[in-house]
Amino acid sequence: MWNSTGFHPDYFLLIGIPGLEDSHLLISIPFSIMYVSALLGNSMLILVISTNEILHQPMYIFLMMLAFCDTLLSSTTVPKTLSIFWFDSHEISFNGCLTEVFFIHFAFGIESSILLLMAYDRYCAICHPLTYAATLTNSFIVKAATIAVLRIFSMAVPFVLLLRKLPFQRSNVIEHTYCEHMSVAKLASADILVNVVYGLIIAASSSGVDMILIIVSYGVIISAVLRLPSSEDRFKAFNTCVSHICVIILFYIPAFFSFIAHRVGHRYISLQFHIIFANLYVLIPPMMNPIIYGVRTKEIRERTLVIFSRLTSNRQ
Template identity: 75%
Template sequence: MEKSDDLGSHISQEMSNFSAFHPEFFLLMGVPGLEDSHLLISIPFSIMYFLSLLGNTIMVLVISTHESLHQPMYIFLMMLALTDVFLTSSTIPKTLSIFWFGSHKIYYNGCLAQVFFIHFNFGTESAILLSMAYDCYFAICKPLTYSSSLTGTFIWKIAMVALFRSFCIITPFVFLLKRLPFQQSNLIEHTYCEHMSVAKLATADISVNVVYGLIIAACSAGLDMILIVVSYTIIVSAVLRLPSSEARFKAFNTCVSHICVIILFYIPAFFSFIAHRVGHEHISLEFHIIFANLYVLVPPMMNPIIYGIKTREIQQRFFAIVCKVICDDFVARVSLTKR
């Protein structure tokens, strides 16, 4: 608590030095009330971040370097892996710097940039998950037209639409925050700059921010989730009608990995979204902040594991790369020994 009080007095002193419309910087508190446990909390966070970077990097390298994997499903997986890297990297490095070095300061424009990239990557990942459901629908329900419908050009068009949609719907968040005055406090009770956690500090009406956030959540991630549920309802119905039990098992096996990833992504994200609206009299601030970090850590960490276990082709290519590296290293050591 003494550490928190010192931080608070430092904030008050800094705030008294200027009366600008916008503060020069914000101060991210980390996890209020658990300041003494920051180093302990950082251990699982850093492990999960490392595993996320490692797993998703391997996924991108394996898929991008093998032409046999340049198929719709694997290209979507590569897009998902890239988005996961950007999503975790937009929040966790700053979170860890708070935990390790007490680096609470984030400049005003840097905070707005972080708001943009967090929500932009979230929106892009939601669109990619919808695209993967669309891919699964065509593969199971319309296999005869699969190759002709999901061409390479069409897939990259989907990627461009996903990026363009995220850019268009997330950019207004930055301008909605930029119009607000912050003349009382620059203390953010979080480990990173999230739209509502920043907006709540404003000394003006934030109704527009709240309403726009609700509309975007409903019309992007909410609509994506509804379309995904509809797609998988049709897919499951089609799978149950397959005559062969082996074909049904193979189709269900493909669907299960997608469904696991979707559950891991949407449920924690919507929990964090709701927590901002219901207030911390119902959900403790500490739990909300830790959970908000887990929703940008756990799905990116688990996605490569889920798809690595469920997708035999990725396993085979990965082990082939590992074997080649080991063999090349062994041959190089033998040749050096002979010399």
């Protein structure tokens, strides 16, 4: 089990959901349905936006980026989770586990950055409509996306380095369905204060700051909308923000619940509930985001129907 250095195991064992092993197969049914729905929905969203020039606007480009990130987030963890449920495939290599940790934090951080950019897009469209086209240019989008990737990459890499530095000489059994940073760190036979502090700092300085800026931007947006003279104009302005607000709620609330659950321990929150909820926060947002935008956005809905009609006609 242990490699030549004696500090790291060759592999970890992912238990799944402790105490619910007999129900793994049953639990896998809704998980697999949500995962397939997320893959199909986000793939369709990417296809619809990328193949229609009329949708090559900042709001839809950000939405396509969000769909790609949703796919990455769910695909980082769910396939291994389902392999545990279906085939009792509990082993994951040490490096594979650290890779999973990296992509979980990377995808989560990028998604948070995209939601902030989408909030900025709505702020410019509603509060400064005359300069909107000049502000949100293709060049701006490329630069913003590049900065977001570099920013989150530099924050995600230390999670892997900190875990690799720890000695694991007590146990290689992870009570989870995937490799969460703190679930792995708690197995170390050394002090993990640095890991805990770094996790708190990153949560506050990345997603925490993003969420505060989103709240501030929507405060300004709401103030501007309420000053519009026409009730019809106010309704239209609010309606363009509803989808984004729903996505924000779906993304941040489950994620921060899972983050807090690790810090307060399982005296107040059962381990089983925590693990199930941790899986839902990488499944529900990716599944629901295409539905929310597909139902509420006329342009996407119409283009999706066109693609389906073409597929149907080709089969006939």
